[in-house]
Amino acid sequence: xxxxxxxxxxxxxxMLKGGVIMDVVTPEQARIAEDAGAVAVMxxxxxxxxxxxxxxxxxxxxxELILAIKxxxxxxxxxxxxxxxxxEAQILEALGIDYIDESEVLTPADExxxxxxxxxxxxxVCGCRNxxxxxxxxxxxxxxxxxxGEAGTGNVxxxxxxxxxxxxxxxxxxxxxxxxxxxxAKNIQAPYELVRQVAETGRLPVVNFAAGGxxxxxxxxxxxxxxxxxxxxxSGIFKSSDPARRARAIVAATTHYNEPEIIAEVSRxxxxxxxxxxxxxxxxxxxxxxxxx
Amino acid sequence: MTVxxxxxxxxxxxxEEMLRRIGAPTLQVRLPKHLEQVERLIxxxxxxxxxxxxxxxxxLIEPLRTRIRDGMPVWGTCAGAILLAQRIAxxxxxxxxxGLMDVTARRNAFGSQLESFEIDLPVxxxxxxxxxxxxIRAPVLEDLGHDVTPLAHLDDGRxxxxxxxxMLATCFxxxxxxxxxxxxYFLDM
Numbered sequence: 001x002x003x004x005x006x007x008x009x010x011x012x013x014x015m016l017k018g019g020v021i022m023d024v025v026t027p028e029q030a031r032i033a034e035d036a037g038a039v040a041v042m043x044x045x046x047x048x049x050x051x052x053x054x055x056x057x058x059x060x061x062x063x064e065l066i067l068a069i070k071x072x073x074x075x076x077x078x079x080x081x082x083x084x085x086x087x088e089a090q091i092l093e094a095l096g097i098d099y100i101d102e103s104e105v106l107t108p109a110d111e112x113x114x115x116x117x118x119x120x121x122x123x124x125v126c127g128c129r130n131x132x133x134x135x136x137x138x139x140x141x142x143x144x145x146x147x148x149g150e151a152g153t154g155n156v157x158x159x160x161x162x163x164x165x166x167x168x169x170x171x172x173x174x175x176x177x178x179x180x181x182x183x184x185a186k187n188i189q190a191p192y193e194l195v196r197q198v199a200e201t202g203r204l205p206v207v208n209f210a211a212g213g214x215x216x217x218x219x220x221x222x223x224x225x226x227x228x229x230x231x232x233x234x235s236g237i238f239k240s241s242d243p244a245r246r247a248r249a250i251v252a253a254t255t256h257y258n259e260p261e262i263i264a265e266v267s268r269x270x271x272x273x274x275x276x277x278x279x280x281x282x283x284x285x286x287x288x289x290x291x292x293x
Numbered sequence: 294m295t296v297x298x299x300x301x302x303x304x305x306x307x308x309e310e311m312l313r314r315i316g317a318p319t320l321q322v323r324l325p326k327h328l329e330q331v332e333r334l335i336x337x338x339x340x341x342x343x344x345x346x347x348x349x350x351x352x353l354i355e356p357l358r359t360r361i362r363d364g365m366p367v368w369g370t371c372a373g374a375i376l377l378a379q380r381i382a383x384x385x386x387x388x389x390x391x392g393l394m395d396v397t398a399r400r401n402a403f404g405s406q407l408e409s410f411e412i413d414l415p416v417x418x419x420x421x422x423x424x425x426x427x428x429i430r431a432p433v434l435e436d437l438g439h440d441v442t443p444l445a446h447l448d449d450g451r452x453x454x455x456x457x458x459x460m461l462a463t464c465f466x467x468x469x470x471x472x473x474x475x476x477x478y479f480l481d482m
Contacts (some may be wrong), residue, residue: 001412008409011304011429011469015338015372018302033365034385037346039339074385074400075340076430098406098430121407122301248350255301256323 009123009143009282012070012076012099013207016040016144016230021209021218023047023167025065027072033237036247040076040098042232043069043218048105049235049274054147058106060088063095070097084110084290086119092152093122097143099279100124104291105151105234117234127211129162129289130170131198138152138205139191145204147228149287150213152235154276156219158289159212163226174200212289213272215240217253219265224257243273296480297322297331301347301477303339303372307468311476324415325356333366335479336373338466340369341381341400344372345389361393366459366482369371369378374462375432383436394460402433402451402464416454417444423473426453426465456482 005281019039024030030041032243043059046054060081070077081088083193090111092100102115104127104275117124118141127148134145147166149159170187176184176199183194210223211232220231231254233247240246248265257261279287296312298305312319320331328334336344346397348354354410361367369377376390376456378398403409409430413423422446434452437443444461446455453464459482 001410003410007408007427007469008410008429011427011466012406014304015340015429016308016470017339018300019343037343039343066433074383076406076410093407094404096407108377114399121296123406127339128377207321251343251351252347256351259323 004098005120008141010206012123013125013144018208018255021078021230021232021252022247024069024238026144027068029238029243030069030072032244033247034073034075036202037251038075038243038247039230040078041069041073041079042080042101046082047235049154049239050106052152052225060085060091060106063091066092066095066097066246076113078210080106081115082106083108084113084115084119086115089115089120092118097122102126104148104288108291114292116156128166130165130188133196133292134166134204135190135198135207138194142206144207144211146211146232149210149214150287151212151278152281153282154215154236154239154274155279156213156215156222157225157279159210159214160226161209163228166204168185168228170198170202170204170264174202215276217263219252220250221257221263224254227272229255235274239274246270273280294318294333295320295331297328297334297353299334299336299344302343304338305337305464305466308335308337311468311473315476315480316471317480323351325352328353328356335466336367336369336376338371338373340384341372341390342388345376348376349389354391358391361391361460364459366479368409368461368463368479370463370466370468371429371431374434374464375400378434378435378461379432381457394457394462395441396434396455396462397436398432399435401430402430403428403431406430411445412468414447416443416475417442418478424467424474425472426469427469428465431464458463
């Protein structure tokens with residue numbers, strides 16, 4: 001029997017495909033998310049919108065809270081650690097969490113190194129803005145990727161930018177010859193072997209979800225049509241006026257992303273979405289997507 | 294013979310790619326209208342609570358039950374096996390399901406993701422060569438009814454594959470390995 005193999009790590013992400021992973025800050029929210037059809041929950045003390053509003057250093061959540069959320073649901077539970085903070089990751093592994101998000105939403109603990117994720121039995125998901133960044137994370141052992149977007153804004157523009165960047169780079173790679181692949185790998189600072197694999201298969205080596213700014217069923221379907229495998233919704237659900245209903249609607253729109261009639265139906269009378277922020281109004285040093293290297 | 298693959302959520306593309314390699318035509322099933330065009334159905338791995346919810350939201354439960362009772366061959370892998378089972382242990386009491394196979398599916402029988410594993414084991418009907426089985430937060434099958442034949446079990450005796458007439462349940466994911474034998478077995482059912 002082989003435990004925690006690459007196949008089982010990547011495999012759990014495969015099982016989440018076509019689904020919605022929701023940020024929750026209490027066991028009760030976790031149950032609402034599960035009832036609405038979430039494929040997994042992200043256990044947090046503060047959703048990104050509150051982290052953004054309150055400022056200060058954002059760290060891994062209290063294990064007490066994470067365990068209470070784990071107790072409340074039967075679906076997988078994920079939790080976030082700071083970029084480079086491998087001890088926070090060791091703690092989450094000890095708690096038996098199902099997936100770790102090494103996340104730019106928290107304040108980075110190391111400004112040069114990401115966690116060596118190969119050393120862990122628990123799988124990791126990491127954010128990326130483009131193909132090079134994504135493949136660097138895979139080389140470090142990430143078994144799942146997500147776009148960074150700009151978390152806590154309710155503004156989908158950055159997630160769209162990152163998804164488009166990734167898939168257009170993959171399409172370009174497929175038309176390159178071997179000599180060009182060497183140079184391209186060098187230019188995007190990604191391992192050649194992974195670049196060649198993407199060029200050959202026409203897809204990322206791991207599952208890629210959208211994250212960062214998704215607030216409506218239409219946002220979720222937009223990212224799905226752009227090619228992502230599923231969506232994370234952070235502040236978008238529990239910062240809206242009717243979380244349970246909005247959560248169900250986003251789940252339905254993620255499954256039926258190619259059926260405009262269904263998306264129209266589930267979008268009716270959903271109440272207020274979270275208040276959005278224009279990216280250009282955010283001071284540069286408060287942008288989260290730039291964290292990570 | 295078109296093989297429908299329930300595509301509400303989960304690893305339906307991996308099943309699709311395997312069947313394409315074998316040369317079987319496939320169709321993604323998301324709504325009742327798609328169901329009318331298929332002769333057999335695979336329910337993939339994923340989250341059983343999510344897939345159950347979407348089955349119920351879009352009116353698929355009754356049409357599916359009718360087709361399966363009328364003899365349409367069906368195969369559930371992992372979450373799919375849970376959705377086929379008449380009884381679910383360790384689940385949500387209110388989780389929607391098809392409830393057709395006379396077994397109890399015990400959800401997350403091994404624990405969290407840290408207990409996910411791979412193992413080589415023989416499967417009844419697939420010859421002597423063991424099959425690579427990938428278990429991801431997997432269930433096991435218990436309390437098998439008289440009409441249910443166990444096809445594979447772990448060393449401790451727990452059943453991880455079973456068949457009842459035209460219904461097949463596996464707790465593992467043959468679609469995540471290159472081995473085509475389980476898919477061919479299903480196509481011959």
